[in-house]
Amino acid sequence: MRGAFAQTLVQLAEEDERVLLLTGDLGYMVLEPFAQRFPDRFFNVGVAEQNMVGLASGLAEAGFIPFLYSIAPFAVLRPYEFIRNGPVMHGFQVRIAGVGGGFEYGHNGLTHFGLEDVGVLRILPGMTVVAPADHAQARNALRSTWNMPGPVYYRLGKDDSVTVGGLDGRFELGRVQTLREGRDLLMLAMGSIAIEAVEAARRLTEQGVDCGVAVVAGIAPAPTADLAAILARVPLAITVEEHFVNGGLGSLVSEVVAGHQLSCRVIRKGVEDLPRGISGSQAYLRRANGLSADALCETALRALEKRRP
Amino acid sequence: MITSRDIRLIVLEQSRRAHVGHIGSALSVADLVSALYGRVLHVPEVDAPSRDRFILSKGHAVLAVYAALFLKGWLTEKQLNTYCADGTLLGVHPEHELRGIDFATGSLGHGLSLGAGVALAARMQQSPRRVFVLLSDAECNEGSVWEAVMFAAHHGLSNLIAIVDLNGQQALGYTEQVLNLTPLRDRWRVFGWDVVDVDGHDVDGIVSTIEGLDTRQGPPHVLIAKTVFGKGVSYMERQIKWHYWPMSDDEYQQAVREVGGKP
Numbered sequence: 310m311r312g313a314f315a316q317t318l319v320q321l322a323e324e325d326e327r328v329l330l331l332t333g334d335l336g337y338m339v340l341e342p343f344a345q346r347f348p349d350r351f352f353n354v355g356v357a358e359q360n361m362v363g364l365a366s367g368l369a370e371a372g373f374i375p376f377l378y379s380i381a382p383f384a385v386l387r388p389y390e391f392i393r394n395g396p397v398m399h400g401f402q403v404r405i406a407g408v409g410g411g412f413e414y415g416h417n418g419l420t421h422f423g424l425e426d427v428g429v430l431r432i433l434p435g436m437t438v439v440a441p442a443d444h445a446q447a448r449n450a451l452r453s454t455w456n457m458p459g460p461v462y463y464r465l466g467k468d469d470s471v472t473v474g475g476l477d478g479r480f481e482l483g484r485v486q487t488l489r490e491g492r493d494l495l496m497l498a499m500g501s502i503a504i505e506a507v508e509a510a511r512r513l514t515e516q517g518v519d520c521g522v523a524v525v526a527g528i529a530p531a532p533t534a535d536l537a538a539i540l541a542r543v544p545l546a547i548t549v550e551e552h553f554v555n556g557g558l559g560s561l562v563s564e565v566v567a568g569h570q571l572s573c574r575v576i577r578k579g580v581e582d583l584p585r586g587i588s589g590s591q592a593y594l595r596r597a598n599g600l601s602a603d604a605l606c607e608t609a610l611r612a613l614e615k616r617r618p
Numbered sequence: 619m620i621t622s623r624d625i626r627l628i629v630l631e632q633s634r635r636a637h638v639g640h641i642g643s644a645l646s647v648a649d650l651v652s653a654l655y656g657r658v659l660h661v662p663e664v665d666a667p668s669r670d671r672f673i674l675s676k677g678h679a680v681l682a683v684y685a686a687l688f689l690k691g692w693l694t695e696k697q698l699n700t701y702c703a704d705g706t707l708l709g710v711h712p713e714h715e716l717r718g719i720d721f722a723t724g725s726l727g728h729g730l731s732l733g734a735g736v737a738l739a740a741r742m743q744q745s746p747r748r749v750f751v752l753l754s755d756a757e758c759n760e761g762s763v764w765e766a767v768m769f770a771a772h773h774g775l776s777n778l779i780a781i782v783d784l785n786g787q788q789a790l791g792y793t794e795q796v797l798n799l800t801p802l803r804d805r806w807r808v809f810g811w812d813v814v815d816v817d818g819h820d821v822d823g824i825v826s827t828i829e830g831l832d833t834r835q836g837p838p839h840v841l842i843a844k845t846v847f848g849k850g851v852s853y854m855e856r857q858i859k860w861h862y863w864p865m866s867d868d869e870y871q872q873a874v875r876e877v878g879g880k881p
Contacts (some may be wrong), residue, residue: 349742355772360731360765367735370720371667371743391762394725395732399714 310501311408312469313444315339317451318376322347325456327372331365333358333379337409340378362388365403366370366395374402374456380414381407381423381464389429396460397433400611403460410440410464410500412549412594424580427499430462431529438529439481440464442503443471445478446486446526454482465572466501473503473524482527485535491521493610494545497524497536499558502600506549509605518613525558536565540573545612547576549605551595554579576612578605619657622649622687622821626850626877628685628698632786634870636702640710641677642848642860646785646818647752650843653824654750655686664692664718670747671720671736675729676754676783677711683710683719692718706803727760729753730780734770737778748833752781756788764809769839771810778830778838780811783818785847789861806840818843850877 310525319342322328328344331352344351353362365375377384384407385392397402406444407426413422431438439454439461441447447465454461472478477486485497498506505523510522523539525532540546540562548559559577566573580598587597595601599608629644654672661669674683684701687693700706704771707716711724720736723729733751741748757763770778784802785794793799807813816827828837831839847861848854851873865873871881 352738354769355765357765357769359727359762360734360769362768363728363731363762363766364735364738366721366748367732367737368739370732370736371739373739373742390725391728391731394728400723518753 310441310444310447310466311339312466313448314406314451314463314465319343319346321451321455322350322357324505325374327374329368329373329375331361331375333383334431335362335379347386359391360388361551362391362395364402366399366401368408369396369401369403370399374404376404376406376428377435377519378406378408380409380421381426382421385462392460393433397436400435400459402458404455404463405460405490406463406465408465408467410466412591413467413535415591415594416588419584424551424553425556426464427516427528427552427558428463428560431561436529437461438464439482439526440500440528441480441526442476442498442501443473443478444469445472446476446480449478449480450526453480464500467593468501471501471504474507475499476503476524478566479555480526483530483532484527485523485525485539487521487523487539489522491519492543493519493613494523494547495523495539495543496547496549496605497523497525497558497562498549499528500551502549502551502595505595505600505605507603508602509609512602512606513609515616518609520609528558530567536562537569537571540566541569543573545574545576546608547578547605547612550579550598551600552579554581574612578608620652620686621647622652622674623878624689625652625682625685627682627874627879628688630865630870630873630877632681632684632698632701634865635699637864638702638710639860639862640678640681640866641865642854642857643754644682645849645851645854646845646847647676647783648682648849649821650752650781650783650824651682651686653821653854655690656821657825658828659750660747663864668745668747671733671749673721673729673733673736673749673751674712674723674727675751676757677723680710680712683712683763685799687718692865726736726754726757727762730766731769732765733778733780734766734775737775738773739771740777741775748777748779750779750781752783755782755784755790755802756793758782758799767806767809767811769804774836775838776836777833779833780838780840782840782842783845784842785845787847787856787861789860790856803842806842810837812837812839814839814841816841816843818845852876
């Protein structure tokens with residue numbers, strides 16, 4: 310995803326000289342093509358994320374479109390108030406790319422996990438939040454949002470090879486990308502964890518469960534109409550995200566269900582507790598938090614079992 | 619025509635009318651604001667892209683800036699009289715929605731990085747516009763100030779002029795007791811800035827100092843402006859309580875007399 314993002318950004322910079330790239334001293338083997346092609350529009354600002362957001366605000370006031378790059382928690386949490394009082398409050402065209410949503414930096418420990426970035430950003434009015442599921446969708450998401458008004462957050466994964474089957478890179482802000490409809494239940498996924506949801510849906514279907522699956526990559530503005538429509542058609546929805554269960558996709562879906570008085574039951578699968586002192590591979594951490602395809606199948610079957618008379 | 623006296627009188631009048639504090643801070647910067655808006659800032663039109671930018675990083679002193687905007691004719695008397703009223707654009711901290719305010723501020727430690735971005739943008743656009751950022755001395759407690767200080771020096775942002783309102787006070791005490799800043803000028807200097815001392819109440823001195831700066835090449839500049847908190851009102855000067863305290867009628871009348879007005 311980050312590779313696709315960086316390549317697309319070079320293309321955008323070729324097309325529009327307002328595009329700049331700032332990094333908080335991260336992006337080794339990712340940002341070099343931009344830095345080499347546009348040395349005057351690339352700034353490694355050092356390990357100083359607050360200043361990076363402040364700089365970007367000042368640059369945007371003059372008409373530039375600065376992209377900021379760092380690992381998700383450093384890009385979002387450290388300078389959060391600068392994001393609020395700068396790009397959000399002034400409506401500046403600042404773009405923040407947070408790499409490593411979820412457990413992608415799994416061996417690096419909690420400081421590097423991105424588990425609350427979507428939650429804390431989607432509550433800011435005017436902030437666009439995009440969390441692509443794979444590199445093809447990341448490419449299209451960037452293409453379709455880079456020049457929109459106001460600030461944008463891109464939650465990116467590191468992987469540039471895996472694609473989510475059936476998604477075909479589709480992206481439209483304010484819409485849900487449905488991969489498959491199902492009458493028994495619907496899995497809604499945000500980010501690269503979508504491949505686990507797709508695999509779980511495939512296995513459930515094999516077992517005779519009519520399981521739908523959809524990707525929610527445009528988190529804010531919320532795809533409320535699409536969500537309300539598809540949630541009205543199923544008795545059960547399982548949200549799947551590599552994010553704390555509070556604040557992210559699960560919360561968004563619950564808000565829509567409550568706001569539209571839908572009868573659909575929502576099970577929120579995500580990270581329940583602070584993963585204190587636990588690190589490891591992304592696959593391990595997904596399993597440990599009940600987010601593997603196996604665990605999602607089990608959750609679905611248990612929930613469906615309860616529904617039977 | 620902008621004079622420090624008129625700014626001070628408006629600060630007092632509006633603070634009395636609205637019955638609010640932050641008077642001492644606004645009086646502290648009155649001469650700096652008078653110099654900037656009266657004689658320094660190049661602003662052919664209030665929203666001209668080529669204009670010099672001004673960022674009041676110590677947003678709580680904005681009443682002095684509202685006064686200057688009014689004296690410039692960019693703000694009507696009617697607007698000025700909404701200071702701190704319900705639904706006003708003229709709050710205790712500046713909003714960029716108000717014509718003449720480039721950036722909303724109020725959270726200390728934000729303004730210098732904004733200014734560094736504005737200065738970098740001006741250089742990339744080959745514009746001669748300059749950026750002035752007025753900080754409080756206690757604001758230098760914020761680590762983010764020093765992030766911006768390092769960036770501006772590294773990139774030689776000579777079109778960036780920071781002004782530190784060195785009044786030695788902060789909300790709850792004197793800076794030397796709360797978190798000592800000395801030697802403040804040395805700290806900026808070793809970070810690579812051109813440091814200039816000025817008397818923050820000498821308008822001619824402030825103007826001539828700024829006119830003497832090379833804003834086309836070399837390091838960024840900082841004016842360490844020695845000021846007196848509450849300047850011009852004897853009972854407010856160097857008194858901690860006038861950070862937040864509002865005036866009574868008697869206090870107001872004495873204050874107006876002391877700054878040369880008619881109560």
